[in-house]
Each structure stands twice: as C-alpha cells, then as structure tokens.
Amino acid sequence: MSKRNSDLIAGITSLLIAAIFWSQGLKLGTESNLLPKVLEYFIIIAGLGVLVRGFLRGKDVQGSHEEKEGLNWTRAIVIIIATIVYVICIAYIGFYVSTVLYLLLGSWYLNEKGFTLSSLVFSLVFGVGVSGILYATFTVFLQVPTPTGLLF
Amino acid sequence: MWGHILTGIINSFLPLNFLLMIVGLIGGIIIGALPGLTATMGVALMVPVTFAMNPISGLIMLGAIYSGAIYGGSNSAVLINTPGTPSSVATTFDGWPMTQKGMADEALNTSLIGSAFGGLFGTLVLLFMAAPMATLALKFGAPEFFWLCIFGLSTIAAMSQGNVLKGLISGALGVLISTIGLDPMQGLPRFTFGYYSLVQGIEVIPAMIGLFSFSQVIYLVGSKNKYIADYKPKKGVTLRVLGKLFRDCKGNMIRSSIIGTIVGILPGAGGEIASIISYNEAKRWDRNRDKFGTGVIEGVCASETANNATIGGSLIPMLTLGIPGSAVAAIIMGALLAHGIQPGFKIFTNSADLAYSFIVSMLVVNILMVVIGSFLIKGTAKVLNVPTPYIGVAIVALSVIGSYAIRNSMIDVIVMIFFGLFGHFGGRVGLDTGSMALGIILGPIVEDNLGKSMSLADAEGSIFTVFFSHPISLLLIILTVTSVMTPMFLARRRAKKEAAKNV
Numbered sequence: 001m002s003k004r005n006s007d008l009i010a011g012i013t014s015l016l017i018a019a020i021f022w023s024q025g026l027k028l029g030t031e032s033n034l035l036p037k038v039l040e041y042f043i044i045i046a047g048l049g050v051l052v053r054g055f056l057r058g059k060d061v062q063g064s065h066e067e068k069e070g071l072n073w074t075r076a077i078v079i080i081i082a083t084i085v086y087v088i089c090i091a092y093i094g095f096y097v098s099t100v101l102y103l104l105l106g107s108w109y110l111n112e113k114g115f116t117l118s119s120l121v122f123s124l125v126f127g128v129g130v131s132g133i134l135y136a137t138f139t140v141f142l143q144v145p146t147p148t149g150l151l152f
Numbered sequence: 153m154w155g156h157i158l159t160g161i162i163n164s165f166l167p168l169n170f171l172l173m174i175v176g177l178i179g180g181i182i183i184g185a186l187p188g189l190t191a192t193m194g195v196a197l198m199v200p201v202t203f204a205m206n207p208i209s210g211l212i213m214l215g216a217i218y219s220g221a222i223y224g225g226s227n228s229a230v231l232i233n234t235p236g237t238p239s240s241v242a243t244t245f246d247g248w249p250m251t252q253k254g255m256a257d258e259a260l261n262t263s264l265i266g267s268a269f270g271g272l273f274g275t276l277v278l279l280f281m282a283a284p285m286a287t288l289a290l291k292f293g294a295p296e297f298f299w300l301c302i303f304g305l306s307t308i309a310a311m312s313q314g315n316v317l318k319g320l321i322s323g324a325l326g327v328l329i330s331t332i333g334l335d336p337m338q339g340l341p342r343f344t345f346g347y348y349s350l351v352q353g354i355e356v357i358p359a360m361i362g363l364f365s366f367s368q369v370i371y372l373v374g375s376k377n378k379y380i381a382d383y384k385p386k387k388g389v390t391l392r393v394l395g396k397l398f399r400d401c402k403g404n405m406i407r408s409s410i411i412g413t414i415v416g417i418l419p420g421a422g423g424e425i426a427s428i429i430s431y432n433e434a435k436r437w438d439r440n441r442d443k444f445g446t447g448v449i450e451g452v453c454a455s456e457t458a459n460n461a462t463i464g465g466s467l468i469p470m471l472t473l474g475i476p477g478s479a480v481a482a483i484i485m486g487a488l489l490a491h492g493i494q495p496g497f498k499i500f501t502n503s504a505d506l507a508y509s510f511i512v513s514m515l516v517v518n519i520l521m522v523v524i525g526s527f528l529i530k531g532t533a534k535v536l537n538v539p540t541p542y543i544g545v546a547i548v549a550l551s552v553i554g555s556y557a558i559r560n561s562m563i564d565v566i567v568m569i570f571f572g573l574f575g576h577f578g579g580r581v582g583l584d585t586g587s588m589a590l591g592i593i594l595g596p597i598v599e600d601n602l603g604k605s606m607s608l609a610d611a612e613g614s615i616f617t618v619f620f621s622h623p624i625s626l627l628l629i630i631l632t633v634t635s636v637m638t639p640m641f642l643a644r645r646r647a648k649k650e651a652a653k654n655v
Contacts, residue, residue: 001580010581014321021328024343032335032342034606035599039328046321053317076374080573083366083548087565090552099549106548110373110541130546134553137182142189142197144557147565 007054014047075110082106094149096131103127156504157279160512163208163505172205172213173517177524180220185228185236185532187361187554191221192479199487207491208506212513214487218463218480219271219517222423223525226263226456227532230256232380232547234365238356239423239459241589242431244364246444246451253447254382256533261393262449263456264525266405269397270457271518273409274416274464278471279511282500285465286472289417294604295618297418299628301598304425306635307432308587315582316639322584326591327598329354336596337603349563358555358564359571359592363585365551366572373544380543383536390526397453404434404450405457412458416465422478423459424593430458436638464514471507472497 018040025033025040082102089098104120104127113119138144163169176198183194194217202210225236230247243263250259277285292300305323312319332343333353344350372380397405408430415426434454435444444451466477467484474495476482485495493499499507535543555568575585609618619625 006581010318010321010578010583013578013581013583014325017325017328021343024345028335028340028342029338031337031603032340035602036328036331036342039324039331043321043324043328046317046324050317050321070376071371071374072376073374076370079373079544079548080370083569086548087552087562087569090565091562095553095556099552103545103549106545107542110544111539112378112541126542130549134549137186138553138557142183144189144553145560146553147556147562 002057004054004057007050007057011047011049011051011054014043014050018043018047078109079106082109090147090149092149093151095146096135097149097151099131099134100127103130153508156508157512159505160508160510163509164212164513164516169209169212169513170516172209173216173513173520174524176213176216177220177517177521178528180217180222181224181227181525181528183217184221184224184226187228187234187236187357187365187550189221189554189557190237190357191218191225191239192483193557194218194221195480195483199483199490202487203490207488207493208509210487210491211484211506211510212517214484215510215514216517218484219267219460219514219521222460222463223264223267223271223456223521225459226267226452227260227529229364230259230263230452231532231535232365232543233368234547234551235360237423238360238593239427239462240455241360241364241424241586241593242427242455243452245431245455245586246446246448247455248368249445249447250449250452251381251383251447251536254384255447256381256383256536257386257389257529258393258449259447259452260529260533261390261526262397262452264522264529265390265394265397266408266453266456267460268518268522268525269405270409270412270459270461271463271521272515273406273457274413274461275511275514275518276464277413278464278468278514279508282468282472285413285417285468288414289419289469289473289475289477291624292418293622294601294608295622296624296628298598298601298605298619299625299632300415300418300425301594301601303628303632303635304428304432304594305590305598306632307428308584308590309636309639312584312587315584318582319584319587322578322587323591325583326588326593327595328591329359329588330592330595331599336600337607347563349561352559352561352563353596354567354592355555355558355564356593357558358568360589361551361555362568362571362573363575363589365547366568367575367579367585369544369547369551370572370576372540375540377540379538379540380536383533385530385533390522393449396449401450401453403437404453407433407437408454408457409461412461413465415458416462416477417468419469419475419477422466423462425597426458426462427455428590428593430454432635436635441642460518467511467514471495471499 022040025036086102104123107126108120108123111119183189195214225240226243228234228236229240229243233244233248235241247259308319308323332350335342341351411430412426431454434450435441466481469475469477470481470485476485493503552565555564558564605618609615
C-alpha cells in the first residue's frame with residue numbers, strides 16, 4: 001500500500017472513530033466526558049493532519065514491507081470468517097465441540113498437502129489432541145469455566 | 153536480623169518447602185505463559201490449598217507461583233507474540249522480532265535471566281531497605297500517579313519514531329477506548345453503544361490478546377512461511393546470554409530493577425507500567441536506540457528485569473504498612489490474615505521467622521527459576537517447529553479461552569476478535585498496536601487519578617498547586633518532557649548530519 005493511501009485511510013478511520021465517540025458522548029455530563037472530549041479533539045486534529053499529509057504526498061511512495069512480501073488474502077479472509085463462525089458456534093454448541101471442528105477444518109484448509117484424506121486424518125488427530133490438552137489444563141487442572149452449549 | 157535470615161535459609165531448604173517452590177514455580181510459569189491466565193488468578197487459585205499447610209510453607213508456595221507467573225508471561229510474548237500477562241506487553245516489542253530473526257533461544261534466555269536478576273534485586277531491597285522504601289509509597293498521591301502514567305505514555309513518542317503522529321493517534325485511540333464502561337467519578341455508563349455488557353468496560357487482557365495475537369495469526373496464515381520462525385536449538389545459549397547480559401547490559405539491568413522495585417512499591421502500579429517505563433529508559437540511554445523494536449536483547453532485558461523486580465517492591469508496603477502494592481500482594485495479604493497474621497511493621501518482630509523465611513525463600517525461588525526455566529525453555533521453544541497452519545488455529549483457540557477466562561464472558565471474546573481485526577488492518581495503515589496497547593493499559597489509571605486530582609484541586613482552590621507544585625510531580629514532568637523531546641532532538645540532529653554529508 002502506498003504511503004499516500006495509508007495516510008488517507010488512517011486519517012479517515014481516526015476521524016470516524018472520534019466522530020462515533022463524540023456522538024455517543026453528547027448526553028454525558030462535563031465531568032464524565034472531560035478526558036474523552038480532550039482525546040476526541042486531539043484525534044480529530046491529528047487525524048486531519050495525517051489526512052492532509054496523505055493528500056500532499058506523491059502517489060508513488062511505497063509503504064509497508066508486508067505488502068511487498070505478499071499476503072494471501074483468500075487464506076487470511078477465510079480464517080477471519082472461520083473464526084467469527086467459531087465464536088458464534090461456541091455460544092450454541094459449546095467450547096470444546098466448536099474447538100475440535102475449528103481446529104480440524106481450519107488446519108485441513110490451511111495445510112500444504114491440500115484436501116487429502118491423510119491430511120484430514122492428521123487434522124482430526126490434531127483437533128482432538130489440542131482440545132484434549134485444553135480440556136485437561138483449563139477444565140480438569142485449573143477448573144476455569146469454559147463456555148458451554150447444547151453439546152458440551 | 154541475621155539470625156532470622158539464617159532461620160529463613162534453613163526453612164527454605166526443608167524438603168517440603170523446597171518441593172513446594174519447584175511445584176509453585178512450574179505451575180506459575182505455565183499459568184503465566186497461558187494467555188488470559190494472570191499471576192493474580194494463579195495465586196488466588198492456590199490460596200485455599202495453602203490453608204492446609206503451615207503458614208511458612210503456604211507463603212513460600214504463593215511466592216513461587218507469583219514469581220513464576222510474572223516470568224512465564226514472557227514465553228508466549230516471545231514465541232507467539234501474545235503477552236501471557238499484561239506485564240509482558242513491552243517484551244513483545246523486541247522478543248517477537250528476535251524470534252522472527254531465529255533468535256528465540258536468546259530472547260527466552262534473556263527474559264529468564266533478566267527476570268531472575270530483577271526478582272533478586274527487588275527481594276534484596278525488600279530484605280534490607282523495606283522501611284525507608286515504604287515511606288516513598290506514602291508520598292505518592294493522585295497527582296503523582298497521574299504524572300507517572302503520563303510519563304509511561306510518553307514512551308509512544310520513542311516507540312513510534314518515523315511516524316510519531318500515527319503513534320500518538322494510536323495511543324489516544326487506546327485511551328479513548330479505555331473510557332468505555334462506568335465513569336470512575338460519577339459511576340455513569342459511557343460509550344456502551346446500547347450494549348449493556350459494555351458497562352463492564354474493555355478488559356485489558358482480551359484487548360492485548362487481540363491486538364498482538366489474533367492480528368498476527370491473520371498475517372501468519374496468509375503468509376508463505378511454513379513455520380512462525382526458523383528455529384534450531386543452540387547449545388550453551390544460557391551461558392552465552394548470561395555472559396552478554398553481565399558484560400553489555402549491566403546498567404540496563406540495574407536501572408530496570410530500580411524502576412521495577414520503585415513502581416512495585418506504589419499501590420496500583422504494577423509490572424505493566426514498570427516494564428513500559430524501563431523499556432523506554434533503556435532505549436533512551438542506549439547508543440543504538442534505533443535498533444530497539446527490531447529484535448535486540450536489551451529491549452527484552454529491560455522489560456523482563458523490571459516486571460519481576462516489581463514483585464519485591466509490591467511486597468514492601470504489604471509487609472511493612474499492610475497496604476498491598478499489587479493485586480497479587482493483596483491476595484497474599486489475605487492469606488496471611490487467614491492464618492491470623494497481621495501485616496505491618498510488627499510482623500518483623502512478632503512473626504519474624506515467617507517474614508524472613510518468606511523473603512529468603514523469594515531469593516531462593518529466583519535462583520531456582522534460572523535452573524527450572526532453562527529446562528522448560530527447551531520444551532516451549534519447540535512450538536516454533538509446529539507448521540504455521542496448525543499453530544495458527546491453535547493460537548486462536550487459546551486466545552478464545554484466554555479471553556473468556558478473565559470474566560467468564562463472551563463479550564471479552566468478541567472484544568478480542570475486534571481488536572485483532574483493528575490491530576491487523578490498522579497496522580497495515582501505520583496505526584501502531586503497541587501504542588494503542590499502552591493507551592488501553594494506562595488510560596483507566598490516568599482518568600482515575602485525573603479525577604481525584606481535579607477533586608483535590610477543587611478543594612484546595614488551585615489546579616496549579618495540585619498538579620505542578622509537588623517535587624515528585626515536577627520530577628515526573630521533567631522526565632516526561634525529556635522523554636518526548638529526546639527522540640525529536642536526536643532525529644533533527646541526525647537529519648542535520650545527513651544533510652551535511654550530502655553537501
């Protein structure tokens with residue numbers, strides 16, 4: 001991503017967040033809103049500064065090195081969506097069952113060998129094994145409560 | 153006194169007590185290394201177990217868990233960029249880059265030796281200087297705390313060199329997000345966006361896990377790297393790191409230990425503030441300050457030495473004044489009270505054997521930690537040999553349970569995911585996750601003490617007197633200004649030098 005675009009996006013994001021907090025704080029009293037208000041002013045001024053800097057920059061200035069290394073966006077977005085689905089499932093079918101499924105399907109999708117039977121078996125062993133370790137550590141040994149659902 | 157110290161040495165090496173130290177240390181290191189499980193939680197879980205023991209044995213085990221957990225947080229900070237405890241946030245700044253450079257062994261051993269050194273220093277201060285140091289705690293009021301946190305926040309200027317404006321925005325966003333929940337002055341809900349669960353506020357640990365861990369997982373699974381980092385175990389690395397630390401980082405370790413001990417003494421300030429301030433000071437005093445953040449031993453050493461030094465510091469006001477310097481010290485104080493022992497200066501005369509045995513055992517624990525820690529490192533570092541697809545999804549599962557465990561609330565899991573996404577996409581446009589983390593950690597303390605100071609100012613009729621007339625406040629203001637100006641001054645001097653070269 002070019003430095004120009006990164007400045008523009010960062011500036012707009014900061015202004016947007018400050019505006020959301022500003023609108024939420026309209027009904028608050030002076031004391032409650034003292035520090036937030038100071039921060040909102042600061043973010044708006046600094047965000048405008050970054051935005052103006054972005055407009056003034058040339059289009060060809062290269063930005064972060066991560067972009068050059070190349071990020072596989074399909075894999076990244078699939079894992080983000082899978083994680084959101086995983087968290088939703090936890091609320092319905094419980095932590096351990098959801099974790100086995102997430103680890104199984106997530107590692108099967110991401111592994112280098114592709115969707116083969118052997119990689120599926122390996123992912124299954126991995127999913128059950130890691131969930132077992134988590135169960136032994138958190139539930140049995142430390143007795144830390146985990147989210148429960150219909151199944152476990 | 154020396155007679156009591158000798159009794160403490162004998163008690164520490166009794167087979168049962170020595171075994172409890174080992175068990176406590178291992179348990180503490182594991183708890184600290186697991187994201188979401190804090191030293192406070194570890195010690196609190198074990199307090200009921202100590203009721204069946206004699207008070208000396210019980211205290212020895214609690215002390216071992218405390219030390220182990222604070223050190224343990226560095227393991228996950230170094231290996232998977234996930235601070236196990238908030239005290240290890242600053243460890244990720246250089247620990248994770250060191251792992252990515254194939255120097256995980258060096259980073260882990262630095263944190264181990266630094267932690268042991270800091271722990272020993274703090275305990276020696278507790279043993280020999282408890283009384284004068286305790287009076288220092290009493291001189292810190294709300295204005296001094298406010299300025300201490302502002303000094304901590306000034307780290308952002310040093311951390312985000314080259315992009316100070318975005319660093320400052322990130323820090324301010326962090327503080328702003330930390331204001332979600334109940335207003336500390338009036339108890340009114342703020343910025344809940346219609347969700348009642350947000351009245352509880354944003355918990356620091358899920359936010360940290362999201363910012364550092366989940367955001368990194370997105371990058372890891374999307375990258376072409378087969379493993380998180382190249383890792384080949386090296387022989388003799390503990391001794392090599394030990395040599396380097398005592399050769400090149402003596403000043404860093406002593407300075408960080410002093411900062412850690414002093415911050416530890418202050419009630420309400422803990423390892424997270426100490427490690428951030430020490431990291432900033434280490435960077436400011438180092439000739440190669442530009443290398444900080446790229447994976448240098450000095451950064452890990454500063455953070456880890458300071459956070460373990462807070463342990464001895466936090467026990468000083470607890471044992472001498474009956475005022476705990478940290479949440480863990482408060483739990484240990486509860487355990488003492490449950491055994492019928494009243495903390496305060498008289499503890500050193502009425503229950504001298506217990507007090508000195510506890511303090512001496514903390515010295516033994518820190519030495520033992522080097523031996524046990526160096527064995528455990530060999531096992532934990534193997535996590536780097538697990539292929540990225542497997543370690544990536546396992547980190548997510550661990551992050552979920554770690555976030556949930558804090559308050560048994562799914563809202564914390566959602567917070568973790570939100571901050572993970574914000575950290576990843578914000579990072580791509582230059583918004584700094586480290587600065588935001590500092591804001592989230594220090595924000596509530598800043599606001600709390602700002603409110604108290606404003607009330608004081610109302611009562612005294614002068615804001616100036618409250619904020620600017622106390623000697624400690626003035627010292628902290630000078631340090632803050634120096635901390636902010638130094639990077640700017642150095643950058644300008646460097647630019648002038650480069651311009652002169654090009655002429």
